[in-house]
Each structure stands twice: as C-alpha cells, then as structure tokens.
Amino acid sequence: MEPSHVHELLNGSSAADYADLLETTTGMLAARFAGVSQPFSGASRQELQRLVDATDLDGDGIGSEKAIRELDGLFLEHAVWFHDPAYVAHLNCPVALPAVAAEAVLAAVNTSVDTYDQSTVGTLIERRIVDWTAARIGFAHGDGVFTSGGTQSNLHAMLLAREWTLARHDGERADLLPRLNILATASSHFSVDKAALLFGLADDAVVTVPDDGEGRMDATALRATLGAIRRAGRIPMAIVATAGTTDRGVIDPVASIADAADAHGVWLHVDAAYGCGLLVSPTRRDLIDGIERARSVTVDFHKSFFQPVSSSAIMVRDAVDLAAGAWHADYLNPVANAEPNQVDKSLQTTRRFDALKLWTTLRALGAVRVGELFDRVVDLTAAVHDEIARDPELELVGRSQLSTVLFRAIPEGTDAATHDALVPRVRRVLFDSGRALVAKTVIDGRPCLKLTLLNPETTLDDIRAVLALVKDTALTLAGIGDELTTTEARA
Ligand SMILES: *Cc1c(COP(=O)(O)O)cnc(C)c1O
Numbered sequence: 001m002e003p004s005h006v007h008e009l010l011n012g013s014s015a016a017d018y019a020d021l022l023e024t025t026t027g028m029l030a031a032r033f034a035g036v037s038q039p040f041s042g043a044s045r046q047e048l049q050r051l052v053d054a055t056d057l058d059g060d061g062i063g064s065e066k067a068i069r070e071l072d073g074l075f076l077e078h079a080v081w082f083h084d085p086a087y088v089a090h091l092n093c094p095v096a097l098p099a100v101a102a103e104a105v106l107a108a109v110n111t112s113v114d115t116y117d118q119s120t121v122g123t124l125i126e127r128r129i130v131d132w133t134a135a136r137i138g139f140a141h142g143d144g145v146f147t148s149g150g151t152q153s154n155l156h157a158m159l160l161a162r163e164w165t166l167a168r169h170d171g172e173r174a175d176l177l178p179r180l181n182i183l184a185t186a187s188s189h190f191s192v193d194k195a196a197l198l199f200g201l202a203d204d205a206v207v208t209v210p211d212d213g214e215g216r217m218d219a220t221a222l223r224a225t226l227g228a229i230r231r232a233g234r235i236p237m238a239i240v241a242t243a244g245t246t247d248r249g250v251i252d253p254v255a256s257i258a259d260a261a262d263a264h265g266v267w268l269h270v271d272a273a274y275g276c277g278l279l280v281s282p283t284r285r286d287l288i289d290g291i292e293r294a295r296s297v298t299v300d301f302h303k304s305f306f307q308p309v310s311s312s313a314i315m316v317r318d319a320v321d322l323a324a325g326a327w328h329a330d331y332l333n334p335v336a337n338a339e340p341n342q343v344d345k346s347l348q349t350t351r352r353f354d355a356l357k358l359w360t361t362l363r364a365l366g367a368v369r370v371g372e373l374f375d376r377v378v379d380l381t382a383a384v385h386d387e388i389a390r391d392p393e394l395e396l397v398g399r400s401q402l403s404t405v406l407f408r409a410i411p412e413g414t415d416a417a418t419h420d421a422l423v424p425r426v427r428r429v430l431f432d433s434g435r436a437l438v439a440k441t442v443i444d445g446r447p448c449l450k451l452t453l454l455n456p457e458t459t460l461d462d463i464r465a466v467l468a469l470v471k472d473t474a475l476t477l478a479g480i481g482d483e484l485t486t487t488e489a490r491a
Contacts, residue, residue, distance in 0.1 A: 038086060089451075091274060096306040149310050156325065254290035268295055271297075276301070397446075
C-alpha cells in the first residue's frame with residue numbers, strides 16, 4: 001500500500017489536519033477548565049486502574065480525533081487540577097496562559113536545544129533567558145542551562161561543586177571522594193542526599209547544620225561545623241542554603257552563609273527552587289539578598305514563575321565553572337567547534353526548549369506582573385496564618401516567609417495524640433472526596449497538615465472554605481472515638 005498522505009505525522013501535507021486536531025483538543029480542554037468545580041473527581045484507585053487496564057493498546061488504531069476525545073473521560077475527568085482554589089497540596093502552580101500557548105509551539109516544532117545545528121535561534125533564546133536570570137540574581141559573568149527540574153539542577157550543582165573542590169585539593173580522586181562533605185540543614189531538599197548517593201560519596205557525606213529552631217540555617221553553627229569537618233580530616237565540598245524550604249517555606253540567611261563559605265573557601269549553592277519567584281518580586285527581593293554570592297543557584301520556574309512542567313535552570317556565578325560537566329563527541333560537539341552548543345553545559349543531550357515558555361511569559365505579562373502574582377500568594381499566606389491563629393479549632397505550626405501553611409485541627413476536648421492521629425485521616429478523607437487536596441508533613445517530630453498556596457487568584461474565602469472542610473472532617477473523625485485508631489491502622 002502507498003504509505004504517503006496518511007497524515008499520521010505532522011508535516012506540510014497534514015498541516016490542516018493538525019489545525020483541526022488542535023482545535024478539537026483545545027475545545028475539549030477549554031470545556032473542562034470552564035467546568036472544573038473541585039480539584040479531583042474522587043474516583044478510587046481501583047476504579048482508575050480498571051479504566052486504564054480496559055484500554056486496548058494492541059488493536060487497530062481508532063484515529064487521532066477519537067484517541068484525543070477518549071482522553072476526556074479517561075484522563076481529564078480524573079486529573080488533579082492545580083488551578084482549582086481547593087488544590088493546596090504541593091508546590092504546583094496554575095500556569096500562565098502565554099506559557100501554555102508557547103508549550104504548544106515548542107511541542108509542535110520539537111526543537112532539541114542540544115547542538116546549535118538542531119536549534120539555532122532556539123539556542124540564542126535560551127541563552128538570552130539564562131542571561132536575564134543571571135542578571136536578576138546579580139551574576140555579572142554568570143551562565144546556566146535549563147534542566148528538567150530542581151532535582152536535576154541540584155544534582156548538576158553538586159557535580160560542579162565536587163569537580164571544583166577536587167581541583168583545589170591534592171591527591172587521588174579515589175582517596176578524596178570518601179572525604180567529601182555537603183553541609184545542609186535538616187530542611188534542605190532530599191535531592192541533595194540523592195546527589196550524594198549518586199556520586200558514591202560516603203554514607204555520612206551530608207552533614208546536618210543546626211537551624212535556628214524555625215528551620216533556617218544557623219550561620220554560627222555553620223562555621224563551627226566547617227571547623228569540625230576540617231579537624232576530622234574531611235573536606236567540605238558544598239554548603240547548600242535553601243531559599244524557600246519545601247515545608248516551612250523559610251529562607252536561610254544567605255549573606256551570613258556566604259561569609260562563612262568565603263572564609264573557608266567552600267562552594268555555596270543556593271537552592272531557590274521555590275523562592276526564585278522573589279527574583280521578580282516588587283516588594284520582597286531583599287529576602288534573598290546575598291544570593292549573588294553563591295557559586296550556583298537552582299531556580300524552578302515551574303514553581304513560582306507559573307510555568308508548565310518542566311521549567312528549571314541551574315545557574316552559576318562563573319561561566320567557566322559549567323565546563324566541569326562538559327563532554328565531547330565527534331558525532332555531536334567535537335572540541336574544535338565554534339558553534340554555541342548548549343549540550344556542552346547540560347547533563348542531558350536531547351533537551352526540551354522550555355525556555356520559550358518563560359520568554360513568551362515575560363513578553364506577554366512583563367517581569368513585574370509575574371512578581372506581583374507571586375507576591376499575592378505570599379500576602380494571602382500571611383492572612384491565612386492570622387486566620388488560623390485566631391481559630392480555637394486550629395493550631396498554627398510556625399509561619400512561613402513564602403506561601404506554605406502548617407497547622408493541625410484540634411477539635412474541642414481532644415488531646416495532642418488525637419490531633420496527631422487526625423492529620424493523615426483528615427488528609428485522606430478530603431482526598432477521597434476530591435473536594436480539597438491538602439498535604440501532610442512532620443515538623444519537630446509531630447505530624448501536621450500543610451497547605452502550599454501558589455494560586456494568585458485564590459481568595460481568603462476560598463481558603464476559609466478549605467479550613468472549614470478540615471475542621472468538619474476532624475470533628476466527625478474525632479466523634480467516632482475509638483474507631484479513629486482502627487481505621488488509621490488500615491489506612
Ligand atoms: C521542589 C523542590 C526541589 C525539587 O524540584 P523538582 O522540580 O521537583 O525536581 C528542590 N529543592 C526545593 C527547595 C524544592 O522545593
């Protein structure tokens with residue numbers, strides 16, 4: 001059979017079909033967005049498993065139009081909607097409209113930003129966005145590259161820190177590696193520990209620096225820890241400061257940490273995966289003063305810049321530091337090559353052109369507007385803190401500098417053990433209903449509920465409604481007394 005003009009692939013002859021299919025797709029999505037009334041359908045995992053398993057993947061194709069329409073009942077019906085005001089669980093944001101449109105552009109063109117000959121102007125656009133980010137941080141000679149997320153950015157930063165440190169110490173790599181230490185607080189992201197594991201560092205390579213009791217690194221304790229590491233014959237490889245911890249949403253004192261890092265000649269990495277939105281904040285940029293003294297910075301645009309997943313970057317203060325991760329292949333990017341190949345800077349080879357989304361967002365909204373949107377969620381968070389502090393049925397657990405809310409339901413006449421036991425139960429009941437998605441974590445050894453507010457259109461009343469659901473659920477669960485412990489054992 002003649003294989004041409006069957007329009008399975010996107011090309012010149014299928015351009016009209018492409019437009020029709022995208023119209024169907026966006027129409028279906030628009031109807032969903034207009035109709036969403038809670039963050040999740042509440043379908044059980046068994047029900048979803050049945051739906052997925054019932055789909056035939058080996059039979060004849062049903063055509064693009066039908067395959068797309070089928071997603072409405074299968075996926076969209078049961079997806080988790082981050083834009084719904086009752087979605088307040090994790091660090092997921094509603095996405096900027098121009099970024100979603102740009103995502104359609106990069107998906108269709110399918111640029112890979114590895115070598116210049118695969119991406120041309122795309123490379124230059126990514127480089128311009130990287131330069132823009134460097135300028136916002138305050139890196140005069142900085143550089144960076146887009147990554148798949150904060151986890152990869154942190155991994156990359158630790159790789160550069162390791163090579164930079166090894167280059168400054170005499171001895172064989174194999175002898176030095178087990179002596180390397182990474183200094184971070186207990187609140188730093190677990191991707192730092194994963195990086196240490198991947199690098200084959202010692203089991204005790206990540207050293208916990210004491211905090212100030214509220215999750216922020218204690219800079220005096222940091223100096224003491226650095227001294228102790230040296231005396232033990234170990235080598236500090238990196239200090240990881242967090243600008244926006246995942247749970248408490250607090251910011252390590254970057255400037256005093258940078259003083260200690262400079263005094264000891266240690267690589268300072270600032271993990272601003274969450275707090276990077278402050279780079280464009282019209283009112284709170286000072287919270288990350290000193291970030292320009294880091295050697296590397298992680299930014300997650302898919303958290304506080306309202307970008308679709310994925311959109312992240314690893315940034316360095318000294319452009320030359322990125323060279324430590326460069327490899328060359330004759331078929332791709334030979335050493336003698338004058339072209340600007342982003343693959344020389346990246347841990348990935350084939351790589352998405354995610355920078356286009358932020359580019360389009362900055363052009364469409366302007367940087368100030370993006371910063372104002374992030375400011376709004378931080379303002380809302382302060383109001384929610386006050387609301388909870390005033391409520392006798394709720395207990396506030398610390399205050400975040402960004403947009404997390406840590407709290408417990410404390411129904412009248414119940415004790416602390418019940419409050420702790422209620423945390424996972426309340427979260428599960430709300431999740432199973434699909435009406436509100438909240439998170440849970442452990443702070444100072446005790447469980448608590450967590451809200452992460454990243455939706456600038458969410459109002460205090462929206463959050464009051466979520467808190468009312470939490471209180472009602474806690475009351476009902478506490479009312480069933482003994483059953484609480486038995487159902488919890490099953491959960
Ligand atoms: C979310 C987060 C990460 C990980 O980023 P991903 O994009 O999820 O890989 C790292 N560090 C901090 C502080 C984070 O909040």
